[in-house]
Amino acid sequence: MVTCKQLYGTYAIPTVIAGQGFAVVAAEIRRLAEETSVNSKTISDGLKAFFESIFEVENANKQIGEAFQAIGTEISQTRLAFDEIQGGMKELSIGTGDINSAVSNVVLSSRNMSVSVQEITEMISHNTSVIEALRDKSSQTLSRLDVINTSFQDIILRSQNVRDLGFASDTVIRNLDESIRAI
Numbered sequence: 790m791v792t793c794k795q796l797y798g799t800y801a802i803p804t805v806i807a808g809q810g811f812a813v814v815a816a817e818i819r820r821l822a823e824e825t826s827v828n829s830k831t832i833s834d835g836l837k838a839f840f841e842s843i844f845e846v847e848n849a850n851k852q853i854g855e856a857f858q859a860i861g862t863e864i865s866q867t868r869l870a871f872d873e874i875q876g877g878m879k880e881l882s883i884g885t886g887d888i889n890s891a892v893s894n895v896v897l898s899s900r901n902m903s904v905s906v907q908e909i910t911e912m913i914s915h916n917t918s919v920i921e922a923l924r925d926k927s928s929q930t931l932s933r934l935d936v937i938n939t940s941f942q943d944i945i946l947r948s949q950n951v952r953d954l955g956f957a958s959d960t961v962i963r964n965l966d967e968s969i970r971a972i
Contacts, residue, residue, distance in 0.1 A: 821965045846940045
């Protein structure tokens with residue numbers, strides 16, 4: 790029977806045992822490095838998707854701003870239409886005063902009232918179309934807000950994934966540290 794001393798010499802056994810320990814540590818380091826590489830790629834992909842979502846949200850915000858600007862313009866036009874209606878109402882009031890002041894002006898006042906009523910009808914029709922346009926803009930705005938909400942929900946999910954990957958990486962690094970310390 791051959792002894793270890795005959796095979797490896799006096800100091801060979803501790804060197805072989807130490808070599809096996811380093812091989813285990815090296816294999817563990819290699820495995821942890823591969824896991825870290827995969828986790829880094831996953832985090833990188835998640836961050837890329839996250840920033841793409843932010844870009845989409847930014848575009849949606851820009852569109853909402855444009856929609857609000859258009860709504861503001863429509864409101865200004867509606868205000869002008871109401872001012873015109875008020876002016877028409879003043880004209881109608883003047884016409885009514887003219888009717889009361891002289892019978893001879895009744896026909897003339899009736900014509901003025903007819904014109905004013907026609908103008909008011911046109912203004913009401915215009916206001917109705919402006920209100921419909923305002924409803925459409927509001928509907929578009931609500932739709933865009935739904936897109937933003939969906940994007941925010943996606944961002945939250947992606948943030949949670951990044952956090953979970955960070956915890957996983959932290960655990961892997963702790964395990965590596967414990968493995969190294971154990972050696």
